[in-house]
Amino acid sequence: METNPGHASNILHLPNELLSLIFISSLPAGSPTFSNDVLSLPLGMIPPARTTAIAQTLRLATVCRAFHACAWDTPQLWCRIAITLGIGRKFALEQKEEERGGIEGRVGTLHRWLERSGSCQLSVRVQWGGRRSGHGQDMNEAETEAAAAVGAIAKHAARWRDVCLVLPVACFLQLQAEGYPNAKNLEHLTLLRDPYTAFGEDEEGSTITAFRHVHALREVTLLGVPVKMLDVRWDCLARFTGYFFRDDGIVDVLRHAPGLKECVFAWCLGNTTAGSLPIVPLKHDGLQVLRIAGNAGVLRHLTLPALKELELRMGKEVWGWSPQALISLLARSHLGSTLKVLRLTVGFVSEGRLVECLEALPGLRVFRLENLNDRVHSAFSDGVLRRLAVREEGKGRSVIVPRLESLEVVGCSCQFDIEVLGEMLESRRKGISDSRLKRFGLEGSQDSPLGFDDAILSSLWMETLISKGMVTDIRRRVADL
Template identity: 25%
Template sequence: MPSYTPYSVPVEITSEIFKQHLIQFFGDPSEADVLPLVDLARARDGGPLLLSHVCRAWRSIALNMPSLWSRVRVSSSETDPSDWQELLQCWLARAGTQLLDLDLTGGLDQNQTAHLFSTVAPYSLRWRSFQCYWTNPVSIPNDTDIIRGRIPSLCELRVWIKRDDVAPGKPEIPIITAFSDAPALRKVELSYLPPKSISLPWARLTHLDLYGQAMDQAIQALHQTPNLKQLSADLRSALGGVQPTPVVLGHVHDLSLSNVFGNVGKYLPNLTVPGIKTLHVYSIVYEGRSHAAALLSMLTRSHCTGVETISMHCIYNFAINVLAAPAMDKVRHVELQPAYWSTSTLAQFFTRLASDSGFLPNIRSIRIWNCGAGIPYTELANMLAARFYNRRADEGKLESFHLIRDSGEVDPIPSAEVEDQLRGLRSAGLDIHIKRLNKRKISYRDFDSDSA
């Protein structure tokens, strides 16, 4: 009869192994240390359910780790509701007294949503974050009012509806009141659900994302958010030509503007945001000058001179017009996702940085990612040297440069002189990280401590 060997790995180490398994199997690479949502559609392939069936010791440890069961996503629209409903009930029970993060946005039909909501509603006292995609918003109040006044821990809310449900001629969406009494609610995202159709503690919100919203309704909601610190806006024209009353957002320090093209001239004049520290802009239209002017006009009207970080997905002309403005003089960190940039325009950007000390005079870090243009190594090396060595005491000194190639034509091999120059800059303390497409085969090569 074989002898039984007791499980000898400390519980603390096994628990950490379990967490790392969840991160690797379900996690987002950009959030390497965050315990991810476990997707029930993959629960039998990995995660706490699989871990609890390995052996008696692992089962005991998994069942005594409520954090493993507290973050869950339901995303399968092909499974019979009774199957995942039973599994979800088991999951939530194993979370014990842990606060819950629930994501119900994965393509469920209305029948599945109703069954699912009836499963999670009894646990609403422990909801920390809740995400839901309603396929039939007309029926929302009847489904959700059972949680009104029973969500004391809810901090984050995301509600999505189909874009077609707010099209002209569609029935009016009844006001959702289930989330009106949520004392801890601070972060809200509304995708296509009109702000007028949901009752929220607007005055308490610090983070608000508005996607696909009519401009007049969105700005009317912003008038009710005196404590807002972070705003992400993707607005469209006002219905019926209604012009909203301009709003001053005195506490917003992080502003994201998505789809800055046709509507930019219509809604930016209605925003005054004097305290911006971080600015994210998405604009890939070909006419960069006029849209850059609309953005800069808003910054000027806001008397905004404190932008420290700017992130842009944009064409070259838009980037240059924005970055050259006086409002960008204090920018320390630039992140670019080039849209339709060529090797030539990338070289022009590097040359401008090398030759014009008044262009981004306080820049400390540059990150260029998802870059499809070939790397102009000579201009790059000259720029890095100019911004690292040739700086006056009142000018910023570049500390970090990251460039990540992910598509496009392969890069030429830089000359030995350029590689020596990059290696010397790294040795002197400049953080250089370059992922290029190798000329001989389509693969990545890193300029790290060994290769640059």
């Protein structure tokens, strides 16, 4: 049920004779179509078929039928299911009754697919493609099909391992029906409420309890489904992904799941409800990786003493990022020695704020700064560069040594002493310190080129950099060359 139309395999372009030899050499021993003595021969020793196109086609068809029979008896081939429900309803209604698949055809295929999977663990993805009936109306054909499909899949809940449901909330609630087995092997759960279906009056305040007793659940992804609506064993979760969460929703996730190691929040909306967040910031001792795309104001309400990796992706607008929230998190969580990776994709950040951040992170090893705003450029200056290096004394002279293993700057206004950067890169080449710059990249934007002149590009350290592959990417406009 999971196909990739339009991307046919290159093997289909091979001649039929070669295809038949490939199939025959791959057939399992004891195939009813060919004798074992023929199958045991080396590929080059297989008796050639007739050279006519018809004979080659018939021979290939025979092999394909053997593979077809073998595939039907191999349950491992049927353990991944991806189905879209509710699509093509208008087209189907215009067909003759005997020509259209309808609900019975699609759901019937799903039943047969599940039966062929035997006792294998299942990876299931159900996508909603229909429309929702209005309040007080009977279920339309698309909703009836979705309900039948969810019921068919739920009967095999004991074999679930990875489940992704993009459905109206009513279909989630249907999973709570009595008689369905416990999803004891479920490890990854994704619930995405269809964005074009609003909550019904009977769904407000309801709770999805179908996964309450799942002890193997390690990862949850929610889009459009409030945290309070899902009843699971939050203490077992190690990874959580949420879309369109406000600050109070993010705090609720961390409060409910003390064992989380990694959190990803995309399209964060900030917080508009006054008084909904606690005055004292929430402390989470286990979180090690945090990625936020959108409004990062929630950092003001968190204390994360074990955080090792932080990634913030903001919009192009100047007001799309709150560096003050990051500064307050760094000061409150004492992350100077624990935070190793910091990646910032921002609309704009001032030099002063950036320097303040880097001064608070002496243990930083990976730093990436990308500026998305083509009109206002974040400045990557001498002050910033020097915060990423330390000065060491050795052999009667003082040298600048980078304290980073990876440094990437994209789209910023680079206004720094090129000799300082050259000295840092020379120390990497000579291996002066244990903390060496292993990955380095600079990329200017269309309106803020790097501006390296020919003298710099022909210098000794830049030649070494290019020849040794230490630079990942340096791009400049053609007009600047």
